[in-house]
Amino acid sequence: MDKKNKMISKKIAQFRGWIQGLATLLTNIHLPNFFKGKIYQGNGKKICVPGLNCYSCPAASGACPIGSFQAVVGSSHFKFAYYITGFFILLGVTLGRFICGFLCPFGWFQDLLHKIPTKKFSTEKLKTLRYLKYVILVVFVILLPVLMTNSIGMGNPFFCKYICPQGVLEGAIPLSLGNAAIRSALGKLFTFKSVILVSVIVLSILFYRPFCKWICPLGAIYSLFNKVSLLSIQVEHDKCVGCQQCTKACKMDVNVLKTPNHPECIRCGACMKVCPKNAIHYQFMGKDVSKDKNKLKEK
Amino acid sequence: MNLSKNIFKIVTLSAVLALTACSTKTNSAVSNTTQSSSSSETAGETDPELNDLYQQENQLFADHKEAWDKAFNMMNKGNADPSADYAEYLASAVEGNKDEFTEEEYKTLTEDLEKIREIEKKIAELESKQSTSASSEESSSESSFADLSGVDFDGNKVDKSLFSKNAVTVLNFWFTGCKPCVEELPKLNELNEAIKAKGGEVVGINTDTFNGSGSAIKDAKKVLEQQGAKYRNLSIDSSCDVGQYASNIMAFPTTVLVDRNGKIVGDPLLGGVDNQENYDALMKQIESVIAADSAAK
Numbered sequence: 001m002d003k004k005n006k007m008i009s010k011k012i013a014q015f016r017g018w019i020q021g022l023a024t025l026l027t028n029i030h031l032p033n034f035f036k037g038k039i040y041q042g043n044g045k046k047i048c049v050p051g052l053n054c055y056s057c058p059a060a061s062g063a064c065p066i067g068s069f070q071a072v073v074g075s076s077h078f079k080f081a082y083y084i085t086g087f088f089i090l091l092g093v094t095l096g097r098f099i100c101g102f103l104c105p106f107g108w109f110q111d112l113l114h115k116i117p118t119k120k121f122s123t124e125k126l127k128t129l130r131y132l133k134y135v136i137l138v139v140f141v142i143l144l145p146v147l148m149t150n151s152i153g154m155g156n157p158f159f160c161k162y163i164c165p166q167g168v169l170e171g172a173i174p175l176s177l178g179n180a181a182i183r184s185a186l187g188k189l190f191t192f193k194s195v196i197l198v199s200v201i202v203l204s205i206l207f208y209r210p211f212c213k214w215i216c217p218l219g220a221i222y223s224l225f226n227k228v229s230l231l232s233i234q235v236e237h238d239k240c241v242g243c244q245q246c247t248k249a250c251k252m253d254v255n256v257l258k259t260p261n262h263p264e265c266i267r268c269g270a271c272m273k274v275c276p277k278n279a280i281h282y283q284f285m286g287k288d289v290s291k292d293k294n295k296l297k298e299k
Numbered sequence: 300m301n302l303s304k305n306i307f308k309i310v311t312l313s314a315v316l317a318l319t320a321c322s323t324k325t326n327s328a329v330s331n332t333t334q335s336s337s338s339s340e341t342a343g344e345t346d347p348e349l350n351d352l353y354q355q356e357n358q359l360f361a362d363h364k365e366a367w368d369k370a371f372n373m374m375n376k377g378n379a380d381p382s383a384d385y386a387e388y389l390a391s392a393v394e395g396n397k398d399e400f401t402e403e404e405y406k407t408l409t410e411d412l413e414k415i416r417e418i419e420k421k422i423a424e425l426e427s428k429q430s431t432s433a434s435s436e437e438s439s440s441e442s443s444f445a446d447l448s449g450v451d452f453d454g455n456k457v458d459k460s461l462f463s464k465n466a467v468t469v470l471n472f473w474f475t476g477c478k479p480c481v482e483e484l485p486k487l488n489e490l491n492e493a494i495k496a497k498g499g500e501v502v503g504i505n506t507d508t509f510n511g512s513g514s515a516i517k518d519a520k521k522v523l524e525q526q527g528a529k530y531r532n533l534s535i536d537s538s539c540d541v542g543q544y545a546s547n548i549m550a551f552p553t554t555v556l557v558d559r560n561g562k563i564v565g566d567p568l569l570g571g572v573d574n575q576e577n578y579d580a581l582m583k584q585i586e587s588v589i590a591a592d593s594a595a596k
Contacts, residue, residue: 039549075476152525154478175549182550185569205560 009281013269033058037178043086051104074145074155092225101266246271449535483571
């Protein structure tokens with residue numbers, strides 16, 4: 001029992017909820033703005049945050065990378081968003097979808113919703129829907145903003161405008177509560193996106209992280225780096241007894257033993273928590289994050 | 300397992316509390332605005348209260364008419380300073396002519412003076428309350444532009460007198476990278492043509508061009524040309540009143556109507572006038588401002 005608790009990987013996984021809460025707070029640090037009905041417009045907004053977090057959230061500390069990407073490729077001034085693409089590559093190569101599991105505010109939101117005690121359903125049979133998020137990334141985040149432009153070359157941020165439920169949750173709802181002028185301007189689009197938000201909320205209660213699995217273009221980008229990222233998950237096969245507890249525990253439907261760094265893995269560490277042999281842990285640049293190897297050698 | 304359940308309970312509880320806190324906050328914000336209007340009403344109602352206090356003073360003078368008349372007669376009216384404390388003014392008159400009064404008269408006068416001092420104190424309180432509520436009313440209402448400074452896109456200086464030249468000025472706040480803003484430009488031009496003869500003008504305020512950035516003005520000019528918008532556009536100083544107003548706008552485009560005196564009329568319109576519904580609603584408002592202006596003449 002003592003040895004188990006000393007393992008860093010397991011500890012990280014155990015404190016995931018707190019890390020998520022802290023990350024959400026840091027991503028939305030300007031809390032008093034909620035009551036003012038205003039958004040922060042300072043220099044922090046020139047930087048992207050790692051998770052999916054609306055620029056128009058009154059408290060937001062930085063800009064949403066997906067929103068920024070669409071704004072840049074859709075503007076008449078720029079052809080391509082080099083800075084934001086570089087940002088995706090940097091974070092993707094360093095952490096991969098660890099960001100989804102630990103740093104994304106909308107991921108945390110879904111995690112909390114899933115804790116509401118009801119009957120839960122498996123997404124095992126809905127695996128094909130996983131590919132939808134890549135379609136959304138290519139079509140709504142890249143192609144439509146670039147191609148569907150007006151006479152002077154300006155595009156719409158299609159994903160933000162027509163899909164993103166985080167925009168309604170963090171942007172439209174708090175802003176309209178605090179700002180009468182914005183309240184008066186809410187129209188059909190708001191109704192439509194509220195329906196999306198409500199659907200995501202209901203689905204999140206019944207399924208684990210449906211938005212991350214099927215829709216999120218940011219998760220789709222980070223997933224591409226999961227196999228090559230500096231942070232990874234390692235299974236020590238000499239310790240493994242093949243009990244398959246890890247795969248059973250994985251809510252992202254990943255076969256942990258076969259593909260521990262599957263694109264769908266959000267590195268939540270549920271597998272580490274259940275492994276009876278402590279055979280699964282985080283690795284950074286090939287080095288174990290957990291101390292138990294050294295501990296074993298000492299013993 | 301138990302720990303996580305407890306954590307979950309705490310989180311949901313705090314979420315619920317946070318939500319309720321939010322709603323009470325907004326409620327209180329709403330009630331604040333209603334409060335300020337009701338306080339202005341009570342400010343009007345304090346007049347009878349003040350009157351009552353003055354009556355109390357007069358009653359004292361009437362009750363001891365002889366003594367007070369004697370005192371009043373001794374006062375040098377030329378010295379009367381209405382801004383000074385009235386009670387002290389009376390007291391100095393009584394004290395200065397102490398020898399002229401009988402002992403009994405002096406006693407009643409000093410007793411009355413005490414009462415008058417108290418009444419005066421109340422009056423001063425009420426008056427200061429009224430004036431602060433009046434001034435706070437003025438400062439809290441953002442319904443007027445105190446100043447405007449900047450240049451139009453051809454380099455001509457503009458100031459607040461811009462408003463006085465038209466019955467209504469339609470101020471359209473936009474920026475060059477804002478798609479809905481750019482898309483309503485042709486319709487705004489149409490609106491400008493339609494209201495020109497009636498004494499209205501559309502004026503664009505491009506927030507990218509604040510404080511006269513040359514390249515931003517060039518970009519904006521190009522977009523205006525492409526969209527066929529020929530009405531005036533301004534590059535204003537961000538520090539002026541209109542600039543401050545613009546920095547608080549959370550959604551673009553925003554359009555506001557300003558009357559001849561620089562006063563903002565009605566609520567700002569969020570969203571483009573290329574939506575016919577918005578255009579019609581704005582037109583209706585414009586017409587009513589023009590009608591009010593000609594009625595005032």
